[in-house]
């Protein structure tokens with residue numbers, strides 16, 4: 406069974422996201438570290454803010470919506486990415 410992106414139907418070689426959504430996800434993870442220092446909020450609140458921001462790129466919003474819905478397991482990963 407061919408693997409597809411968690412967000413769109415693009416084929417992907419690995420589990421998770423296609424190339425564009427993977428890039429968007431990395432941007433989310435990287436940006437969260439700086440955002441958290443300023444606001445000390447949970448990744449979930451951070452993602453909600455992304456979805457609400459009109460200027461956020463479409464790919465990032467797709468990924469943020471996915472994580473807030475079916476992709477909740479990734480919240481831990483985002484939180485853990487900067488907690489070292």
Ligand SMILES: [Zn+2]
Pocket residue numbers: 410411412413414415422423424425426
């Ligand atoms: Zn995708």
